[in-house]
Amino acid sequence: xxxxxxxxxxxxxxxxxxxxxxxxxxxxxxxxxxxxxxxxxxxxxxxxxxxxxxxxxxxxxxxxxxxxxxxxxxxxxxxxxxxxxxxxxxxxxxxxxxxxxxxxxxxxxxxxxxxxxxxxxxxxxxxxxx
Amino acid sequence: xxxxxxxxxxxxxxxxxxxxxxxxxxxxxxxxxxxxxxxxxxxxxxxxxxxxxxxxxxxxxxxxxxxxxxxxxxxxxxxxxxxxxxxxxxxxxxxxxxxxxxxxxxxxxxxxxxxxxxxxxxxxxxxxxx
Amino acid sequence: xxxxxxxxxxxxxxxxxxxxxxxxxxxxxxxxxxxxxxxxxxxxxxxxxxxxxxxxxxxxxxxxxxxxxxxxxxxxxxxxxxxxxxxxxxxxxxxxxxx
Amino acid sequence: xxxxxxxxxxxxxxxxxxxxxxxxxxxxxxxxxxxxxxxxxxxxxxxxxxxxxxxxxxxxxxxxxxxxxxxxxxxxxxxxxxxxxxxxxxxxxxxxxxx
Amino acid sequence: xxxxxxxxxxxxxxxxxxxxxxxxxxxxxxxxxxxxxxxxxxxxxxxxxxxxxxxxxxxxxxxxxxxxxxxxxxxxxxxxxxxxxxxxxxxxxxxxxxxxxxxxxxxxxxxxxxxxxxxxxxxxxxxxxxxxxxxx
Amino acid sequence: xxxxxxxxxxxxxxxxxxxxxxxxxxxxxxxxxxxxxxxxxxxxxxxxxxxxxxxxxxxxxxxxxxxxxxxxxxxxxxxxxxxxxxxxxxxxxxxxxxxxxxxxxxxxxxxxxxxxxxxxxxxxxxxxxxxxxxxx
Numbered sequence: 001x002x003x004x005x006x007x008x009x010x011x012x013x014x015x016x017x018x019x020x021x022x023x024x025x026x027x028x029x030x031x032x033x034x035x036x037x038x039x040x041x042x043x044x045x046x047x048x049x050x051x052x053x054x055x056x057x058x059x060x061x062x063x064x065x066x067x068x069x070x071x072x073x074x075x076x077x078x079x080x081x082x083x084x085x086x087x088x089x090x091x092x093x094x095x096x097x098x099x100x101x102x103x104x105x106x107x108x109x110x111x112x113x114x115x116x117x118x119x120x121x122x123x124x125x126x127x128x129x130x
Numbered sequence: 131x132x133x134x135x136x137x138x139x140x141x142x143x144x145x146x147x148x149x150x151x152x153x154x155x156x157x158x159x160x161x162x163x164x165x166x167x168x169x170x171x172x173x174x175x176x177x178x179x180x181x182x183x184x185x186x187x188x189x190x191x192x193x194x195x196x197x198x199x200x201x202x203x204x205x206x207x208x209x210x211x212x213x214x215x216x217x218x219x220x221x222x223x224x225x226x227x228x229x230x231x232x233x234x235x236x237x238x239x240x241x242x243x244x245x246x247x248x249x250x251x252x253x254x255x256x257x258x259x260x
Numbered sequence: 261x262x263x264x265x266x267x268x269x270x271x272x273x274x275x276x277x278x279x280x281x282x283x284x285x286x287x288x289x290x291x292x293x294x295x296x297x298x299x300x301x302x303x304x305x306x307x308x309x310x311x312x313x314x315x316x317x318x319x320x321x322x323x324x325x326x327x328x329x330x331x332x333x334x335x336x337x338x339x340x341x342x343x344x345x346x347x348x349x350x351x352x353x354x355x356x357x358x359x
Numbered sequence: 360x361x362x363x364x365x366x367x368x369x370x371x372x373x374x375x376x377x378x379x380x381x382x383x384x385x386x387x388x389x390x391x392x393x394x395x396x397x398x399x400x401x402x403x404x405x406x407x408x409x410x411x412x413x414x415x416x417x418x419x420x421x422x423x424x425x426x427x428x429x430x431x432x433x434x435x436x437x438x439x440x441x442x443x444x445x446x447x448x449x450x451x452x453x454x455x456x457x458x
Numbered sequence: 459x460x461x462x463x464x465x466x467x468x469x470x471x472x473x474x475x476x477x478x479x480x481x482x483x484x485x486x487x488x489x490x491x492x493x494x495x496x497x498x499x500x501x502x503x504x505x506x507x508x509x510x511x512x513x514x515x516x517x518x519x520x521x522x523x524x525x526x527x528x529x530x531x532x533x534x535x536x537x538x539x540x541x542x543x544x545x546x547x548x549x550x551x552x553x554x555x556x557x558x559x560x561x562x563x564x565x566x567x568x569x570x571x572x573x574x575x576x577x578x579x580x581x582x583x584x585x586x587x588x589x590x591x592x593x594x
Numbered sequence: 595x596x597x598x599x600x601x602x603x604x605x606x607x608x609x610x611x612x613x614x615x616x617x618x619x620x621x622x623x624x625x626x627x628x629x630x631x632x633x634x635x636x637x638x639x640x641x642x643x644x645x646x647x648x649x650x651x652x653x654x655x656x657x658x659x660x661x662x663x664x665x666x667x668x669x670x671x672x673x674x675x676x677x678x679x680x681x682x683x684x685x686x687x688x689x690x691x692x693x694x695x696x697x698x699x700x701x702x703x704x705x706x707x708x709x710x711x712x713x714x715x716x717x718x719x720x721x722x723x724x725x726x727x728x729x730x
Contacts, residue, residue: 001449006592008458008479010140012214013172013614015391018655019365022421026441032449041482042143045175048216052226057657061216080485084142084478086178086191086232096182100230102216112489119590120462120493124448126363127456127593130613131350136728138359138615143478145292148519149266152322156342162350171618187521210621214614242625249726250598250629254349256264257357257729260477261722268473270548271372271504277607277639283718293476296507301549322517326475328510328524332549341517356605356727360586367609369684370640376471376503382582392612395643400685421653425611427646427660431685440653455469455591 001032004118008129010045011060012053017046020128021063028071036074036118037064039107041129044082047075049104061104068106075107076114131162134248138259140175141190142183147176150258151193158201166204166248167194169237171259174212177205179234191234198236205237206244262352266292266359269304274358279307284314289340289348291320295327300334312336320345361451365391365458368403373457378406383413388439388447390419394426399433411435419444465496467588470505474524475515480508481523483594488526491533499530500576500584502541506548509538509573511556524556531560531572538572539584545575601632603724606641610660611651616644617659619730624662627669635666636712636720638677642684645674645709647692660692667696667708674708675720681711 005024009016020037027034039046051061068075077087083096089109093101103109119125135154139146150167157164169176181191198205207217213226219239223231233239249255263282267274275290275297282288288311290297297304298319308317321339324330333339340348349355362381366373374389374396381387387410389396396403397418407416411433420438423429432438439447448454468487474480490497501509508524515522530538538558545551558572576584585591604623610616626633637645644660651658666674674694681687694708712720721727 003448010172010175010215015365015612015654015656019391022441022655023444026445030442030445030449032445040486041479042140042172045140045215050216050218050223050228050230050232052213052216052218052228054210054213057214058655080184081482083182083184084187085140085175086180086182088180088182093180098180098182100180100232102180102230102232112486113492115486116466116490116493116495119466119592120464120495124454125590125592126448126454127458128365129456129458129593133349145266145476145518145520149292152342152519153345156346160343160346160350162346170622171615188519211618242622243628245622246602246626246629246631249602249728250600250631254355255726255728256349256355257359258266259357259359259729260266266476268476268504271473273370273639280714281638281717281721283722293473293504296473296504296548299549303547303549305549323475326513326515326518326520326522327473327507328512328514328554330512330514332554354721354724354727356721357729359607359729365612367612367640370609372503379578380502380581380585382586392609392640395609395640395684398685402683402685404685422611425649425651425654425656425658426609426643427648427650427690429648429650431690453585453588453591455585456593458471458593 002035002122003027003032004036004038004122004125006038006040006115006125006127007043007046008041010042014130016128016130017060034073035122036076038115038118039077040081044077044085044087047077047087047104047107048102050102065104065106077107077109079109079111082109132165132252133157133162134166134168134252134255136168136170136245136255136257137173137176138171140172144260146258146260147190164203165252166206168245168248169207170211174207174215174217177207177217177234177237178232180232195234195236207237207239209239209241212239261286262348262355263288264355264357265290265294268293268296270296278358279311282315287316287318287348287352289318289345291323295319295323298334298337299329299332305334309334318348360385361447361454362387363454363456364389364393367392367395369395377457378410381414386415386417386447386451388417388444390422394418394422397433397436398428398431404433408433417447463496464589465587466490467584467591468499469591469593470501470508471503472594473504473507475520479594484523484526487535488533491535497535498537498539500539502544506540506544506550509555527556527558536560536572537574539574539576541581542575542577599631600725601723602626603720603727604635605727605729606635606637606644607639608730609640609643611656615730620659620662623671624669627671633671634673634675636675638680642676642680642686645691663692663694672696672708673710675710675712677717678711678713
């Protein structure tokens with residue numbers, strides 16, 4: 001069983017990223033494959049390494065980075081949605097004439113085709129959002 | 131007549147920042163005073179200079195920076211909300227051990243007390259959100 | 261008091277809740293997706309029209325036009341632009357946002 | 360087909376809309392604020408209970424417990440954990456999110 | 459991968475402009491059209507407001523993206539199912555919607571209506587028939 | 595500035611956990627308490643779910659912030675108005691809510707209930723009386 005998981009909302013403001021994280025962990029624990037996690041709309045805001053949540057709260061961003069490292073997950077951030085919201089890796093930043101970048105480890109920026117491909121190749125597409 | 135305007139949602143995803151911008155401009159055109167614009171919740175995401183919207187779309191972030199410069203507006207970003215969501219100026223970034231910052235010109239980071247103060251000192255508090 | 265509502269009454273309970281808490285003589289401004297509540301002949305129209313005997317309802321014209329419903333607004337709802345929006349907030353001592 | 364609903368039926372129309380589009384024999388999972396729809400004795404409970412003659416309704420226990428309503432869930436609603444959530448998505452060929 | 463053809467159903471339930479979901483959903487449809495899948499769009503609940511005619515966004519300073527729906531026929535997106543009940547609840551009829559067309563190359567490029575009114579029973583079938591449901 | 599005392603009404607209409615508004619609203623109340631204003635909290639619609647007892651968030655990995663409401667009395671936040679009708683619609687009674695108290699220094703520090711049930715007519719008065727309404 002192969003999954004693509006879509007996340008439409010940013011960290012903390014909506015539970016979507018938390019639910020998707022708990023769901024993704026459970027998919028992996030069942031021994032199923034996570035083909036891709038696709039971040040769209042405000043979901044791209046899960047991918048900034050500048051986040052500093054309170055000490056007694058979960059770190060939504062780091063959790064994704066760590067899960068990706070442990071399970072070799074493909075965390076894809078939609079480039080068009082990321083540009084609107086100010087999420088950029090070094091390459092994007094340079095291309096857009098910006099002086100800084102903020103993409104967290106384990107994420108990569110790519111196009112919407114990656115979501116469609118996920119829908120075609122995976123057995124299940126599950127959308128978390130608002 | 132003195133206004134404080136609160137914005138609870140980020141750029142593009144919700145109309146809140148657009149409505150607040152058009153409202154603020156109209157307040158200034160009426161000759162009223164804008165004591166403060168306070169960005170809370172996802173509203174802090176209006177304050178990143180890494181945004182690159184499509185050429186044919188409005189630039190929500192730059193519009194605020196330009197309005198602030200033209201009218202000497204006090205654009206305040208809530209520090210606690212900003213930390214959760216990865217918005218930081220150089221000082222915040224250094225304090226949190228980060229290697230980059232993303233605050234746009236014309237915005238400053240401060241505490242929630244600035245919102246309460248706005249409510250006390252202003253004649254009107256108008257909240258835009260979701 | 262001015263109540264401002266930015267949610268479609270077909271999607272969220274904000275307008276419903278606002279109308280049940282708006283004192284006689286208060287003003288309600290529909291803006292953003294809230295303007296969908298101003299459409300005549302909808303399942304929500306009757307409820308709003310009956311509330312209009314005690315409160316004054318306004319709709320933000322820029323939002324009405326954006327949504328292509330300018331020729332469908334219930335009679336008696338007053339259209340205002342952003343300047344009119346500001347005037348409403350100046351004329352009423354408190355502004356209550358129904359988010 | 361599995362329908363998943365994360366909105367409170369008192370706030371948004373998602374569950375209402377979902378129930379009107381769910382074919383007989385399909386499954387509906389309430390999670391996040393959607394679990395508020397599972398409370399017995401609410402103004403929404405009767406509608407959900409009547410739908411339960413044709414569909415199976417689940418609620419995500421972690422979300423139920425977080426909201427302090429574990430002892431109020433309508434009889435017949437099956438509680439599942441995240442593993443159960445995954446199993447529901449595996450057992451049904453398509454997952455439809457009502458956002 | 460080119461051999462797999464799945465039926466994609468895009469369910470649009472949100473109004474335009476108040477939130478960006480309608481616009482960014484349309485961007486997915488446009489990109490998805492290049493993948494030669496079987497694509498259907500559904501508009502229900504406040505999603506029907508996405509395709510009303512006469513949208514004029516100048517005064518809110520946002521881009522009017524409704525004309526893009528008119529171009530979907532050229533991308534081989536032919537089927538736009540609109541929930542009858544959702545229209546009625548909102549005081550709308552099909553005459554309030556844009557006149558969306560596609561050209562049938564198997565019928566001498568005759569222009570055909572993209573909009574198909576459906577009731578809840580037909581919506582149930584459409585959802586059951588889909589291989590992938592993308593909801594916005 | 596210290597001479598101005600305004601009546602602040604915080605209107606809480608959103609459920610906890612599904613979104614962050616309830617938590618971040620509480621942070622405003624806590625900071626605001628230092629300004630020595632006349633503060634009132636109102637819980638209506640899904641906002642009443644913020645103060646249900648027995649919240650256990652371990653399994654969703656989020657922080658249970660409901661105990662903080664119990665500490666508001668110490669910050670001189672004494673009045674928490676709860677909409678009766680909102681409770682009833684949701685199948686709740688006041689017994690399902692946390693037992694929130696404040697100590698009255700003018701009455702030998704007697705513990706008093708912070709929660710006051712109100713109907714829509716009383717809500718109208720509360721809103722009319724406020725100088726500033728902060729809605730979350």
